[in-house]
Amino acid sequence: MKILDTLSLGALGIRVRRARAGLSALGISIGIATMIVVTAVPASSQADLMRQLSALGTNLLQVTAVPDQDPPARIPESAVAMVSRIQPVTEVSAVGNTHTPVRRNAEIAADANPDLAVLAAAPGLMPAVGGSLAAGHWLDPGLPTTVLGARTAARLGITSLDHAPLVTIGSTEFAVVGLLEPVALTPDLDYAALVGWPVATHTLGFDGHPTALYVRSVEAQLEAVRSVLATTVAPERPGDVTVSRPSDALAAKRATQQNFSVLFLGLAGVALVVGGIGVANTMVISVLERRAEIGLRRALGATRGQIRSQFLTESVMLAGLGGLAGTLLGVLATAGYASWNGWPVVIPAAAALAGVIGAVAVGVLAGLYPAVRASRLTPTVALAST
Structure with missing residues (x-):
């Protein structure tokens, strides 16, 4: 099966079940937006604090x-x-x-x-x-x-x-x-x-x-x-x-930078884990609900690899859409909050990039088990469960 066919088939599940797909994408977008906000808002606050400390003659x-x-x-x-x-x-x-x-x-x-x-x-x-x-x-x-x-x-x-x-x-x-x-x-x-x-x-x-x-x-x-x-x-x-x-302000500035860096990593990791759990849960339920579809495709000659590709592609696309939406939402929320407080708007490039790449990676990991599980269903068992 060609790559375009795989992408089209993966997108089909999202188009047919728009409400469920939207809620699933919303879940991971909130997780990614949270990751952006909890890293970018402290980064903006830190930039303002660093500016104030620098005014104390740290150099x-x-x-x-x-x-x-x-x-x-x-x-x-x-x-x-x-x-x-x-x-x-x-x-x-x-x-x-x-x-x-x-x-x-x-x-x-x-x-x-x-x-x-x-x-x-x-x-x-x-x-x-x-x-x-x-x-x-x-x-x-x-x-x-x-x-x-x-x-x-x-x-x-x-x-x-x-x-x-x-x-x-x-x-x-x-x-x-x-x-x-x-x-x-x-x-x-x-x-x-x-x-x-x-x-x-x-x-x-x-x-x-x-x-x-x-x-x-x-x-x-x-x-x-x-x-x-x-x-x-x-x-x-x-x-x-x-x-x-x-x-003495220089020592305080360096300690603040180090503590903020550790905080950024911890919060970003938690947000990604929460988003990944949501996608995994959605994909497992999708496999259970679509056993008849899987059995019919297997009966018509679809291989296990094609079934795995279908569900893994759907998982990655779902997570990717959520990641893009979450990154945009996080950037807008951070810009608004920082401007309201009079801080410089700082969006860490690593956080923005991780918002999309991390979402895709989470989609791969979260969709791997449901995809493998779906591919192991035999046509007779899948069709008999309907």
Whole structure:
């Protein structure tokens, strides 16, 4: 019997018994949809949690000079360039303390705000520290402009940029072009007035040595990057610098990823087993109800192999239809629920693929016993049972 004939014969049982076939397909589609939902909804929730944990600086390291050394420890001027050559490093920037006072105008004493620092900012500072502007724009490195941290702006009484405010840094007036939101990962920047690196060197007498480096790397390689940072920053005197340890949030993020992976596998397995039992039950009942049909086909010359093929094909088609419907239903349900919660919609490719392939595999396994049982019926026994 040709393949097309086998497929047509397998589909015949589904077409003739539409209600039973529909209910059977519904059973496995619910199982597959459940598998998609119980894997994709936690995956979407996990993606949102990972996003929140990443905002806590899970891949951020900070390098600073060791304080109170004689002679004073200094980070080399070439440190940013050297660290950027480390392959897993994705972003690196720096600030340097100019040791210059900042005040609202020249009429105020220079030592009026001793806890406010004027920092030279290297390119890429905001992405490296996860900072953002509350108003205005970023620095023009070559011009006397400044961006104020949240606490600095409040201390100087600057709440908006409507009237092009000016501040005095050292003996030079700087235009305030931006105000920062509070920087959660590096709160020291809240008490800073940031200026461009070139203008700090030419106007404020800055020596060009960074006081802090901010390094982001691929999370999986964070420990490896940390182990070489000191020797990369200060190869001649690595003891002059300290490197922060990875954030505790990184350990929490990795533990969460591992636990979610185990949960996904367990739930997916249970859903497939439940769907398989439903298909097996349907096919066994189908064999019992269709004994007369089997006997008639055997009497007309159908071989045992053809009987097995017929019922196995019907089982696989039934499971496949249920798998396709269940996968679509699971994807739509997950997308709706994740969007309602404001999560990114994540449909694991493995779960979606397993929805169809798993359903077909379940159909083969669930239909194997009923198909073999049907093929073993002799024509006389099958016809006598009607």
